[in-house]
Amino acid sequence: MVRELTHFIGGRHVAGTSGRFGDVFNPTLGEVQARVPFASAEELARAVTAAKAAQADWAAQNPQKRARVLFAFKALVERHMDELARRLSLEHGKTLPDSKGDVMRGLEVVEFACGIPHLLKGEFTEGAGPGIDMFSMRQPLGVVAGITPFNFPAMIPMWMFGVAIACGNAFICKPSEKDPSVPLLLADLLSEAGLPPGVFSVVNGDKVAVDAILQHPDIKAVSFVGSSAIAHYVYAQGTAAGKRVQAMGGAKNHAIILPDADLDQVVDDLIGAGYGSAGERCMAIAVAVPVGEALGNELIRRLKPRVESLKVAPSLDPDANYGPLVTRAHRQKVIDYIAMGEKEGAEIIVDGRGFALQGYENGFFLGGTLFDKVGPGMQSYQDEIFGPVLQVARAANFEEALALPSQHQYGNGVAIYTRDGDAARDFASRVQVGMVGINVPIPVPLAYHSFGGWKRSAFGDVNQHGPEGVRFYTKIKTVTQRWPSKGGAREGSSFVIPTMK
Numbered sequence: 353m354v355r356e357l358t359h360f361i362g363g364r365h366v367a368g369t370s371g372r373f374g375d376v377f378n379p380t381l382g383e384v385q386a387r388v389p390f391a392s393a394e395e396l397a398r399a400v401t402a403a404k405a406a407q408a409d410w411a412a413q414n415p416q417k418r419a420r421v422l423f424a425f426k427a428l429v430e431r432h433m434d435e436l437a438r439r440l441s442l443e444h445g446k447t448l449p450d451s452k453g454d455v456m457r458g459l460e461v462v463e464f465a466c467g468i469p470h471l472l473k474g475e476f477t478e479g480a481g482p483g484i485d486m487f488s489m490r491q492p493l494g495v496v497a498g499i500t501p502f503n504f505p506a507m508i509p510m511w512m513f514g515v516a517i518a519c520g521n522a523f524i525c526k527p528s529e530k531d532p533s534v535p536l537l538l539a540d541l542l543s544e545a546g547l548p549p550g551v552f553s554v555v556n557g558d559k560v561a562v563d564a565i566l567q568h569p570d571i572k573a574v575s576f577v578g579s580s581a582i583a584h585y586v587y588a589q590g591t592a593a594g595k596r597v598q599a600m601g602g603a604k605n606h607a608i609i610l611p612d613a614d615l616d617q618v619v620d621d622l623i624g625a626g627y628g629s630a631g632e633r634c635m636a637i638a639v640a641v642p643v644g645e646a647l648g649n650e651l652i653r654r655l656k657p658r659v660e661s662l663k664v665a666p667s668l669d670p671d672a673n674y675g676p677l678v679t680r681a682h683r684q685k686v687i688d689y690i691a692m693g694e695k696e697g698a699e700i701i702v703d704g705r706g707f708a709l710q711g712y713e714n715g716f717f718l719g720g721t722l723f724d725k726v727g728p729g730m731q732s733y734q735d736e737i738f739g740p741v742l743q744v745a746r747a748a749n750f751e752e753a754l755a756l757p758s759q760h761q762y763g764n765g766v767a768i769y770t771r772d773g774d775a776a777r778d779f780a781s782r783v784q785v786g787m788v789g790i791n792v793p794i795p796v797p798l799a800y801h802s803f804g805g806w807k808r809s810a811f812g813d814v815n816q817h818g819p820e821g822v823r824f825y826t827k828i829k830t831v832t833q834r835w836p837s838k839g840g841a842r843e844g845s846s847f848v849i850p851t852m853k
């Protein structure tokens with residue numbers, strides 16, 4: 353029996369009315385398990401009306417009261433962790449522990465947002481001039497929207513709405529149509545935590561809903577995470593319509609390995625960060641760059657048996673290293689990239705295409721693939737594959753290794769493995785990438801720092817969450833005040849711009 357999912361508007365679940373739906377798969381079985389309604393522009397407008405009606409009162413609550421709702425929400429998410437993770441695994445395909453990590457990384461942003469009374473304290477200058485004080489405050493934008501990708505259906509909505517609603521905005525979430533159930537459950541938990549109806553909505557849908565968000569005059573800011581072509585589209589359309597936009601895009605993250613690195617650690621990290629979540633992470637390691645011929649040969653020798661012995665299994669199997677890919681179409685896209693790599697002359701060391709799991713023949717599974725001798729001239733190197741595929745691109749020296757991620761179109765994350773502090777410091781300073789790991793494979797900044805890549809990995813100039821998130825979801829107002837003081841002389845009209853004398 354295929355379930356029919358809903359939108360969440362005005363504090364309650366509502367059925368879709370557009371007559372358009374998308375299939376939500378169980379990727380382990382390869383079967384449709386639910387239908388998600390695709391909103392029309394009218395349905396989106398209804399959510400905006402409800403959000404607008406609720407926002408002013410929400411913003412008028414003192415920040416401590418808003419934080420208390422988030423505290424209650426955090427406790428509820430922890431209580432429902434197993435249910436959230438199970439739902440997530442069954443739609444996305446990632447393993448249960450990885451789904452819990454997805455929820456936890458989002459919850460860490462909610463924990464950060466619980467500090468909103470402190471974060472919203474403005475600045476004050478006493479005596480900026482004679483009898484003059486000056487202060488600045490951060491005010492919410494109003495109604496804001498977030499458009500999220502399939503690969504972190506809990507974390508990425510929480511990156512956005514945790515900070516947005518703490519700041520006093522009303523937030524409309526347009527989740528990925530591939531795995532929309534978790535944001536709907538989060539909506540229930542926010543309501544249970546005491547969030548007034550309308551402050552958080554979920555509008556499901558496809559391009560029609562996204563375009564309606566981009567065109568609606570009452571949506572003041574749009575936060576987007578997804579692939580680069582769409583991120584660029586959202587950025588261009590949203591800013592042309594006068595909105596504030598941050599739009600995170602795709603990635604191709606390199607791990608540079610210098611000859612003095614701890615190779616056991618490197619191999620463990622490449623296997624985890626390359627194949628975890630079937631490589632469907634924007635901070636996955638997609639390219640390993642060993643420096644020097646001998647190191648390259650040794651790395652391949654050690655990686656090969658590890659890739660061959662990866663345990664690919666149903667997402668609820670406790671022994672799974674990773675589960676199926678999200679959809680049949682995405683699996684096919686990854687297979688096509690493997691074929692392209694082979695055709696372009698990369699050496700295929702392990703080929704995951706033949707993988708099949710007895711009893712799950714229709715599931716979207718793919719074994720791990722390992723390529724050697726990949727180079728910048730190859731399309732399969734230039735593009736994001738987003739699957740369980742690790743490409744080894746050998747470099748002759750440090751400068752050649754530094755140039756690879758620096759010259760790549762994407763600049764999300766990068767890692768360097770070395771015991772040489774000077775080399776690591778030099779690399780971190782010069783590499784043209786937004787997030788750098790030193791002996792750390794997935795350098796995702798913690799909630800109280802901010803997340804964002806460079807080049808085609810992010811459009812707009814304000815990062816996600818942390819202090820940058822607070823900046824994104826607020827506008828600054830600066831007040832200059834003078835009170836008539838006893839005995840103070842009036843100065844009369846001045847036709848000259850006031851300056852500090």
Ligand code: NAD
Nearest residue numbers: 500501502527528529559562578579582600601602603634
């Ligand atoms: P996607 O771009 O296909 O979808 C993202 C969102 O855009 C979804 O909500 C989707 O419904 C919407 N969308 C899809 N097609 C659209 C169109 N034509 N017009 C308007 N909206 C459209 O991305 P995905 O496949 O869900 O997610 C994977 C991608 O996200 C990868 O490229 C990955 O690197 C990227 N990602 C980036 C980050 C980051 O922070 N940089 C984080 C996670 C994922």
